[in-house]
Amino acid sequence: MTPESVKSDPYNGLPSAEPTLPSSAYWDPAEYQRDLEAIWYRDWIMVCREADLSQPLAYRVFTIGSQQVLVLRDEHGELRAFHNTCRHRGSQLCRGSEGRLKARLLTCPYHAWSYSLRGDLVRVPSKSLPEGFDKADYPLYPVALSLWRGFVFVNLSPEPAGTAAHALDRDSADLTNWPLEGLVTGHVFTKVMACNWKIFWENFNECLHCPGVHKHLSALVPIYGRGLMARHDDPQWALHADNDEPQYAGGLRAGAQTWSHDGRALRHTFNGLSERERTAGQSYAMNLPSMFVVGHVDYVRTVRLVPLGPELTELTAEWLFLPEALEEPGADLDNIVAFGTTVLEEDAAVCEINQRGLHARPHRAGVLMPEEYDLHRFHEWVRAAHRRAAASP
Numbered sequence: 001m002t003p004e005s006v007k008s009d010p011y012n013g014l015p016s017a018e019p020t021l022p023s024s025a026y027w028d029p030a031e032y033q034r035d036l037e038a039i040w041y042r043d044w045i046m047v048c049r050e051a052d053l054s055q056p057l058a059y060r061v062f063t064i065g066s067q068q069v070l071v072l073r074d075e076h077g078e079l080r081a082f083h084n085t086c087r088h089r090g091s092q093l094c095r096g097s098e099g100r101l102k103a104r105l106l107t108c109p110y111h112a113w114s115y116s117l118r119g120d121l122v123r124v125p126s127k128s129l130p131e132g133f134d135k136a137d138y139p140l141y142p143v144a145l146s147l148w149r150g151f152v153f154v155n156l157s158p159e160p161a162g163t164a165a166h167a168l169d170r171d172s173a174d175l176t177n178w179p180l181e182g183l184v185t186g187h188v189f190t191k192v193m194a195c196n197w198k199i200f201w202e203n204f205n206e207c208l209h210c211p212g213v214h215k216h217l218s219a220l221v222p223i224y225g226r227g228l229m230a231r232h233d234d235p236q237w238a239l240h241a242d243n244d245e246p247q248y249a250g251g252l253r254a255g256a257q258t259w260s261h262d263g264r265a266l267r268h269t270f271n272g273l274s275e276r277e278r279t280a281g282q283s284y285a286m287n288l289p290s291m292f293v294v295g296h297v298d299y300v301r302t303v304r305l306v307p308l309g310p311e312l313t314e315l316t317a318e319w320l321f322l323p324e325a326l327e328e329p330g331a332d333l334d335n336i337v338a339f340g341t342t343v344l345e346e347d348a349a350v351c352e353i354n355q356r357g358l359h360a361r362p363h364r365a366g367v368l369m370p371e372e373y374d375l376h377r378f379h380e381w382v383r384a385a386h387r388r389a390a391a392s393p
């Protein structure tokens with residue numbers, strides 16, 4: 001491929017026919033395990049909002065592949081994360097999935113070893129302690145934690161690279177002007193999709209499917225209706241280089257302000273946005289493999305993924321609003337939420353049909369079209385992660 005630095009034509013399309021990942025990457029249990037080891041157990045994974053654990057002693061338990069991570073806020077207000085496992089004989093420590101701890105101690109439900117909320121083993125109820133046993137040698141297994149803009153990330157690697165902020169995709173929009181930290185969750189949508197987690201990201205990374213799959217969205221974002229994501233996805237872009245109509249320039253259809261059924265925004269919009277950010281219609285930030293955030297003029301939507309198995313992925317979408325927007329009497333959240341839910345349902349449905357077809361024995365791999373350049377970049381990201389993991393198992 002032409003290196004970016006010497007490429008004079010800003011056309012985004014893939015110049016050559018690139019293969020997809022092999023079909024087995026989407027259903028083979030061994031390949032799934034390889035993804036967990038190379039990606040999900042090494043990268044920063046978004047688990048929740050800081051606000052979900054706002055009170056001291058609040059906790060939640062998250063599953064990432066076969067691993068359970070306990071995230072809690074200690075009595076001093078510090079967020080901490082541990083493997084949800086007791087150091088004695090490895091029992092699960094917290095049986096609930098979320099709530100408030102009853103004490104400043106975590107007590108194992110099996111033989112009642114107790115840990116401080118810092119993870120130190122403080123109590124062992126045996127009548128006597130054996131020689132050579134020191135409680136200090138048996139703290140809970142810590143898990144690295146990093147905060148980004150009000151979101152909590154964990155990393156299961158013993159030596160995590162960088163922070164959650166470093167893991168943002170290089171093409172992510174700068175969401176500095178969106179007050180992410182102070183937003184309040186107005187709606188949550190969860191769906192378990194019968195597809196491999198990578199299928200979701202592949203679909204996210206192209207809009208070739210938009211005209212056929214997203215009727216309403218394609219009407220709202222006219223360039224999507226052309227199967228494109230941006231002006232330079234069109235090989236003929238130069239013919240329309242000066243045309244600022246949304247089907248060429250991107251952005252929302254005339255008269256629309258946000259992603260909602262009628263295109264109307266809430267009364268309270270984010271007042272720190274630039275003119276460009278207001279007219280863009282949507283601004284995406286992505287943190288692979290677990291989340292993306294999209295900023296609109298009046299709300300933000302996040303999507304979080306959790307792999308549940310080779311062919312099973314849980315998606316959780318949250319709609320985040322300004323507190324005053326949620327308090328506004330008569331604010332029509334459904335105008336917004338129902339629109340986004342339809343888009344997610346449409347995407348989930350095509351992800352599932354994609355998954356089902358991948359089992360055909362002669363289909364060893366697919367091939368990418370020029371518009372699927374970002375999907376190719378995603379594949380390269382997966383391949384690089386596997387190479388890294390193979391080099392340092």
Ligand code: FES
Nearest residue numbers: 086088089108111
């Ligand atoms: S396994 Fe936890 S106290 Fe025994």
Ligand SMILES: [Fe+2]
Nearest residue numbers: 203209214347
């Ligand atoms: Fe889609």
